[in-house]
Amino acid sequence: MKIYKNTNPDVVSKRRIIFIGIVIFMLFLIIIFKLCYMQLVNVKASVSNLNKLSTKTVYGRSMPRGKILDRNYNVIVDNIGTNMISYKRESKVSVKDEIDMAYLLAKKIDVSYTKLTVNMLKDFWIANNKEEADKKITKEEYELYERRKLKASELEKLKKERIGENELGVYQDIDKEAAYIYYLMNHGYSYDEKVIKDDASDEEYAYIVSNKEKLKGFETSTSWQRSYPYGDTLRQILGNVSSYEQGLPEELKNEYLKKGYSLNDRVGLSYLELQYEDELFGKKDKYEIKNGVKKLIEKGSSGNDIVLSIDINLQQELEKILEEELINAKGEPNTEYYDHTSVVITDPKTGEILAMASKQITNTPDGYKISDYTTNLLTGSDTPGSIVKGASMLVGYSTGNLKPGQVFYDKCIKFKNTPQKCSWSTSLGALNDITALRYSSNSYQFQLALKVAGVNYYHNMPIKIDDTALNTYRSVFNTLGLGVKSGIDLPNETEGYKGKTSNAGLLLNYSIGQYDTYSALQLSSYVNTLANLGERNKLHLVKEIRYSTDDDSLGSVKKTYEKEVLNTSDIDKIYFERVREGFKSVMDGYLGKGYMGSSPNPAGKTGTSESFYDSDGDGKVDQETYSKSFIGYAPYDNPVMSIVSISPHVRHKKSSSTYASGVNKRIVSRICNIFFENYK
Numbered sequence: 001m002k003i004y005k006n007t008n009p010d011v012v013s014k015r016r017i018i019f020i021g022i023v024i025f026m027l028f029l030i031i032i033f034k035l036c037y038m039q040l041v042n043v044k045a046s047v048s049n050l051n052k053l054s055t056k057t058v059y060g061r062s063m064p065r066g067k068i069l070d071r072n073y074n075v076i077v078d079n080i081g082t083n084m085i086s087y088k089r090e091s092k093v094s095v096k097d098e099i100d101m102a103y104l105l106a107k108k109i110d111v112s113y114t115k116l117t118v119n120m121l122k123d124f125w126i127a128n129n130k131e132e133a134d135k136k137i138t139k140e141e142y143e144l145y146e147r148r149k150l151k152a153s154e155l156e157k158l159k160k161e162r163i164g165e166n167e168l169g170v171y172q173d174i175d176k177e178a179a180y181i182y183y184l185m186n187h188g189y190s191y192d193e194k195v196i197k198d199d200a201s202d203e204e205y206a207y208i209v210s211n212k213e214k215l216k217g218f219e220t221s222t223s224w225q226r227s228y229p230y231g232d233t234l235r236q237i238l239g240n241v242s243s244y245e246q247g248l249p250e251e252l253k254n255e256y257l258k259k260g261y262s263l264n265d266r267v268g269l270s271y272l273e274l275q276y277e278d279e280l281f282g283k284k285d286k287y288e289i290k291n292g293v294k295k296l297i298e299k300g301s302s303g304n305d306i307v308l309s310i311d312i313n314l315q316q317e318l319e320k321i322l323e324e325e326l327i328n329a330k331g332e333p334n335t336e337y338y339d340h341t342s343v344v345i346t347d348p349k350t351g352e353i354l355a356m357a358s359k360q361i362t363n364t365p366d367g368y369k370i371s372d373y374t375t376n377l378l379t380g381s382d383t384p385g386s387i388v389k390g391a392s393m394l395v396g397y398s399t400g401n402l403k404p405g406q407v408f409y410d411k412c413i414k415f416k417n418t419p420q421k422c423s424w425s426t427s428l429g430a431l432n433d434i435t436a437l438r439y440s441s442n443s444y445q446f447q448l449a450l451k452v453a454g455v456n457y458y459h460n461m462p463i464k465i466d467d468t469a470l471n472t473y474r475s476v477f478n479t480l481g482l483g484v485k486s487g488i489d490l491p492n493e494t495e496g497y498k499g500k501t502s503n504a505g506l507l508l509n510y511s512i513g514q515y516d517t518y519s520a521l522q523l524s525s526y527v528n529t530l531a532n533l534g535e536r537n538k539l540h541l542v543k544e545i546r547y548s549t550d551d552d553s554l555g556s557v558k559k560t561y562e563k564e565v566l567n568t569s570d571i572d573k574i575y576f577e578r579v580r581e582g583f584k585s586v587m588d589g590y591l592g593k594g595y596m597g598s599s600p601n602p603a604g605k606t607g608t609s610e611s612f613y614d615s616d617g618d619g620k621v622d623q624e625t626y627s628k629s630f631i632g633y634a635p636y637d638n639p640v641m642s643i644v645s646i647s648p649h650v651r652h653k654k655s656s657s658t659y660a661s662g663v664n665k666r667i668v669s670r671i672c673n674i675f676f677e678n679y680k
Helices: 009-041 043-054 095-108 119-129 131-132 139-146 154-161 172-186 202-210 252-260 269-276 312-329 386-397 433-438 442-452 468-480 502-509 520-531 575-587 663-678
Strands: 055-059 076-087 194-200 216-226 286-290 293-298 304-308 341-347 352-364 367-372 536-538 542-546 558-561 567-569 603-615 623-634 639-650
Touching: 055 076, 076 202, 095 172, 095 293, 119 154, 139 639, 172 194, 194 202, 194 216, 194 304, 216 603, 252 367, 312 341, 312 352, 312 367, 341 520, 341 623, 341 663, 352 520, 386 442, 386 468, 386 502, 386 575, 386 623, 442 468, 442 502, 442 520, 468 502, 468 520, 502 520, 520 536, 520 542, 520 575, 520 623, 520 639, 536 542, 575 603, 603 639, 623 663, 639 663
Parallel strands: none
Antiparallel strands: 055 286, 076 194, 076 216, 286 293, 304 542, 341 352, 341 639, 352 367, 536 567, 542 558, 603 623, 623 639
């Protein structure tokens, strides 16, 4: 018997429909079950997820920065209130509306458009001329865009490239100001409040307040600006802060964004403001936006205050003396190329900087002009001259090539085929280590350096040495603070110049401070290390961090910066005492007498170095000059201050006169007198 299969199409189709219906029914059952579960069982989780989707956390504008105070809690950087005009786009405002408002504001408030770029102006033209801008794209390019062969950003780039000078050339000043205002209105994230002007006049502020209907999205509020009660005193080192318009600096933008900053946050751009950004930056107001309603959930606060080691009154005195003496020196012979003096005053026991300044003088058609040059203390370096001879003595002691009291006869040193090298005087005679410092003998250092190099010297000998001796000198100098950074809490500190070659002549030059160059801060670290018998302390400007307060009262201490020892020399303290005795002898003798004014029981070392100057600004040195330097501290047995002063190019060789200005001595003497009269 044959069994026939039912192949009726209607029957098969009906079965398929029934099967699909069953599947759909099962899916609906699953969905209904899930909905019931969410509604009846997992209500809290559902509500929580809904809240997350409908809630956003945003932050307010940058709060006022912390104040900067001197060691006696005098406020030297503060904040003052200003009028601010800001903008946040409302939902129903069109591009045309924004352009109209930009023109209206351009007529009523003064906004500088000096930072308006061609790219910004082209964006403004495109916003103003949408149809004409669209025509700059070909049909083929639009087809490529539709096929996703071109991106929208690439189309915009093509539009800008095809905007001609004739199209932008019609824009007048009022158009450019409106263009810049339009840029400010749209720059940054859409949810950010855009600052249009943060130092608006009372009239400009009042205009916005009284024209809210015409200026939808514009608001007025109070802001802040940095103020400087002591004017330009220490101004370069205090640093600068960005404006709302500048926002985050491009080179630091990614780093700041990772920390939670916004694009238009005001941040430190240089020196102390940059170095202590994390402390000075305030805590912003925190808001929750839920269903379009903005609610403050955490109030912000000003940044923490920083207290410097600087005595602002001493700083003012130092800057005043520098300005006066630079002017006076230009009336003396041979000072054509003298252009600046740098001074650093510290507490050698702690490394605290009490005052620091460099001033530069230039000749203009209107007379001499004094400029702040204090950053040169960090970024510049000079040939130090004889002030390094204390370090050279320590090289001799530490290598066993010099004994306390050892005598060398001062004489000229002559190698074959080279000029002879002598001391400043040919009548210094027999000298021991103390008198060699007292009279600043070059020959003593030359003979010592040759011993360190293992050379048995005789007159007019041929000589060739390796790098070993020079490396030995540099190694000891480094432990004393020369040729290495001082560690000061400021950015951009230099290590100075380190010579690349080595020979006998350069070794001798190095031993008297005529090869490598050092910054004033390194020299300060060096003299402090001598005063501390081999302990090298980190230089620093900040003593304390204090929490901010809601009024002018002093906040509680968050952090105190104590003395930080960078290294301690392994050279026996007996040898440091010997150098200190030599430095004291200098101040009792001809070369150093009166250099530190009426300072009690001072110790120090004068220096003169051969230097070079670029007189025509072409980047090439063309004048041979002499520079003056000095390092010292007082009192000798218990120092409370140290001082470094460097005055380059106080005399030049092309003059028939040998007169060298005493400007360096006058500056040091005057400031030391003031220090011990008022600030010790």
